[in-house]
Amino acid sequence: MATINENFLKLQAGYLFPEISRRIRYFQAKNPDAKIISLGLGDVTKPLAPAIIKAMKKAIVDMGSEAGFRGYGPEQGYDFLVNAIIENDFNPRGVELDKSEIFVSDGAKCDTGNIQEIFGLDNVVAVTDPVYPVYVDTNVMAGRTGRANQNGQYERIVYMPCTAENNFIPELPSGSVDIIYLCFPNNPTGAVATKEILSKWVNYARTNKAIILFDAAYEAFITDTHIPHSIYEVDGAREVAIEFRSFSKTAGFTGVRCAFTVVPKQLKAYTKDGRAVEANSLWHRRHSTKFNSASYISQAGAAAAYTAEGKKQCRQTIDIYMANAALILESLTRLGYQVYGGVNAPYIWMKTPETLSSWDFFDRLLQKANVVGTPGAGFGPSGEGYFRLTAFAKPHDVKEAMERFATV
Amino acid sequence: MATINENFLKLQAGYLFPEISRRIRYFQAKNPDAKIISLGLGDVTKPLAPAIIKAMKKAIVDMGSEAGFRGYGPEQGYDFLVNAIIENDFNPRGVELDKSEIFVSDGAKCDTGNIQEIFGLDNVVAVTDPVYPVYVDTNVMAGRTGRANQNGQYERIVYMPCTAENNFIPELPSGSVDIIYLCFPNNPTGAVATKEILSKWVNYARTNKAIILFDAAYEAFITDTHIPHSIYEVDGAREVAIEFRSFSKTAGFTGVRCAFTVVPKQLKAYTKDGRAVEANSLWHRRHSTKFNSASYISQAGAAAAYTAEGKKQCRQTIDIYMANAALILESLTRLGYQVYGGVNAPYIWMKTPETLSSWDFFDRLLQKANVVGTPGAGFGPSGEGYFRLTAFAKPHDVKEAMERFATV
Numbered sequence: 001m002a003t004i005n006e007n008f009l010k011l012q013a014g015y016l017f018p019e020i021s022r023r024i025r026y027f028q029a030k031n032p033d034a035k036i037i038s039l040g041l042g043d044v045t046k047p048l049a050p051a052i053i054k055a056m057k058k059a060i061v062d063m064g065s066e067a068g069f070r071g072y073g074p075e076q077g078y079d080f081l082v083n084a085i086i087e088n089d090f091n092p093r094g095v096e097l098d099k100s101e102i103f104v105s106d107g108a109k110c111d112t113g114n115i116q117e118i119f120g121l122d123n124v125v126a127v128t129d130p131v132y133p134v135y136v137d138t139n140v141m142a143g144r145t146g147r148a149n150q151n152g153q154y155e156r157i158v159y160m161p162c163t164a165e166n167n168f169i170p171e172l173p174s175g176s177v178d179i180i181y182l183c184f185p186n187n188p189t190g191a192v193a194t195k196e197i198l199s200k201w202v203n204y205a206r207t208n209k210a211i212i213l214f215d216a217a218y219e220a221f222i223t224d225t226h227i228p229h230s231i232y233e234v235d236g237a238r239e240v241a242i243e244f245r246s247f248s249k250t251a252g253f254t255g256v257r258c259a260f261t262v263v264p265k266q267l268k269a270y271t272k273d274g275r276a277v278e279a280n281s282l283w284h285r286r287h288s289t290k291f292n293s294a295s296y297i298s299q300a301g302a303a304a305a306y307t308a309e310g311k312k313q314c315r316q317t318i319d320i321y322m323a324n325a326a327l328i329l330e331s332l333t334r335l336g337y338q339v340y341g342g343v344n345a346p347y348i349w350m351k352t353p354e355t356l357s358s359w360d361f362f363d364r365l366l367q368k369a370n371v372v373g374t375p376g377a378g379f380g381p382s383g384e385g386y387f388r389l390t391a392f393a394k395p396h397d398v399k400e401a402m403e404r405f406a407t408v
Numbered sequence: 409m410a411t412i413n414e415n416f417l418k419l420q421a422g423y424l425f426p427e428i429s430r431r432i433r434y435f436q437a438k439n440p441d442a443k444i445i446s447l448g449l450g451d452v453t454k455p456l457a458p459a460i461i462k463a464m465k466k467a468i469v470d471m472g473s474e475a476g477f478r479g480y481g482p483e484q485g486y487d488f489l490v491n492a493i494i495e496n497d498f499n500p501r502g503v504e505l506d507k508s509e510i511f512v513s514d515g516a517k518c519d520t521g522n523i524q525e526i527f528g529l530d531n532v533v534a535v536t537d538p539v540y541p542v543y544v545d546t547n548v549m550a551g552r553t554g555r556a557n558q559n560g561q562y563e564r565i566v567y568m569p570c571t572a573e574n575n576f577i578p579e580l581p582s583g584s585v586d587i588i589y590l591c592f593p594n595n596p597t598g599a600v601a602t603k604e605i606l607s608k609w610v611n612y613a614r615t616n617k618a619i620i621l622f623d624a625a626y627e628a629f630i631t632d633t634h635i636p637h638s639i640y641e642v643d644g645a646r647e648v649a650i651e652f653r654s655f656s657k658t659a660g661f662t663g664v665r666c667a668f669t670v671v672p673k674q675l676k677a678y679t680k681d682g683r684a685v686e687a688n689s690l691w692h693r694r695h696s697t698k699f700n701s702a703s704y705i706s707q708a709g710a711a712a713a714y715t716a717e718g719k720k721q722c723r724q725t726i727d728i729y730m731a732n733a734a735l736i737l738e739s740l741t742r743l744g745y746q747v748y749g750g751v752n753a754p755y756i757w758m759k760t761p762e763t764l765s766s767w768d769f770f771d772r773l774l775q776k777a778n779v780v781g782t783p784g785a786g787f788g789p790s791g792e793g794y795f796r797l798t799a800f801a802k803p804h805d806v807k808e809a810m811e812r813f814a815t816v
Contacts, residue, residue: 003528120411
């Protein structure tokens, strides 16, 4: 008899976004004329940069010719992309990386979801609360947790609350944890971490032989020059941190699919009897056994994002999104809301008014303003009483959404 | 202290293809003038069909315009592709499928590697010997096996020998197994299964509440009209079989990345206490939590493979590969080799001469003829004494390789 992985039965019913879609569909069916504006899902709306389009068209011409055709690519990614990554994202910030430390993939969701496979089931996992649900759900599926309590929090996961009271920066855990997921600039709160904050975490990890899984998918949105873009800008981080990057938000690749993960050679995890093993070799084995390289066309496009032209064009798009963020911050502040994030991140995290629950505010906003956001409670109990808006919509939609907010 | 997944330490040292690459590099370094011809790796060489190129170019133009841009796609795949799959691959063969039973992905290697995650660690897994290593290695990583013996076979995996004696069709296991990997047309032996053979397996699975993981990545190479292309052509298979398909070999997508998996709604697996659970809902949860849809461009290209033009062009390419296979079969037969496969599959499975071991024959062929193939032992102990050649090289290379074979 084929049995199922019963850990799947521990998962909470709805992943956040399907539930949002369900409520939108229900509302739209009852109000077919309502023009709904979504500031909910973290998906980009601007077209790809012309330099990227040009490079992908060329890649397709290659694929149509005998001489240019490419079959299976190198599982870790093409050198042309890996080199561009190192030379543009890391070297200018004083971070040296070897090609073998970069693993190109089809998405940071996949990478942050799959990375836990190389670690033992006995590790104690720590996540922030609120948190991107993928970190938690993938550990639940793997069997690294117990059941969920009534708050939706799982036994054996250490939740680190992030609220206005601690500026959305988690305290170090009081006990010992083994694997720590951090995301800065943060989804959903938009908070960023200074070098001092990251140093504190790196030191914690070094002291406890813990590993930091650092999601830097939103680093391109950092505007303050003193905020690190990579955790490797902090001394010692190479020994304890894996970093996840993505072209999804940086270059508009949510539909194109390309990302990468950095696993430094110095980073070690341990057998139960204390023998050190290179995490890089484990991830290499996982990557080459269960993955077969990202599309050549996607990689060609990603590399073009690093050309002078590509950088300038991607920056223009990011500037548009950040102008949206500024408009949201300014409008909501003027309306008397308490708002956070939105300066170094494409996410605006707001307090719900009148102590409304985050789902109640979702419903009110949908019904009164036909505007969709994301209920903070969807990201964890400490997200209750908060609401996430994203800066990725089209500027005229953001403008109209802000006008409608005034009527709520 | 962060611990590793110690199951990774059970894995055999080299995945087959890296070891082949190492030996080629070593030989080429010592013989820089040798013009090596590879009939080894199962990678295609012909450019993409013009209809596919055209569709992908259009998709890229879409991605560069405000109106046409697409962000995150539906996690299960775009309707335009899913509908084309059902209407072209299944309906004409009498197989009805619902859209929700198709999961588009970035590759069959990923899907066949990841599918085991939805099943319990207590399942007994059966594989053929020889076998595509991904099926085994991913179960080792998950902890579903013990250690490997000196033959490289893992405790708790049931190996079903496939040799010339049984026409490379495995016998039903004598004991009870829970999850069975089958691949027809087979990689590496090129064997195919008739409806009668598949029925036997479907009946076994129904009787034992087992699940068949059916890899049909090479179905497009079937030439005999009585050979089923899908396991769902067999009555009752929907209750017990998951089928994997790929555009890699069918449409030359090894570098483009697109595949799909069929998980029928009727297919159930069980909790330890015997409650039936839909495998479809588990895979849906896995897919939407750890994957973020295949590239829009790849999906647009895949859909074009189903247009009248695309079908004709893909068929022309497959015909070229199958002409290669025919030439290999004919040449090697003439030279007195015992050869199998190559009629309904792009793989030719040959007996090594003079009871040479498969790696010894690899070395002899490399040194004497500068031709690369794949040692059968790399696919399992029953592959010892056999050697795999693929039909995916360019015709003039195949011709030259066959001439050189005469000198070995």
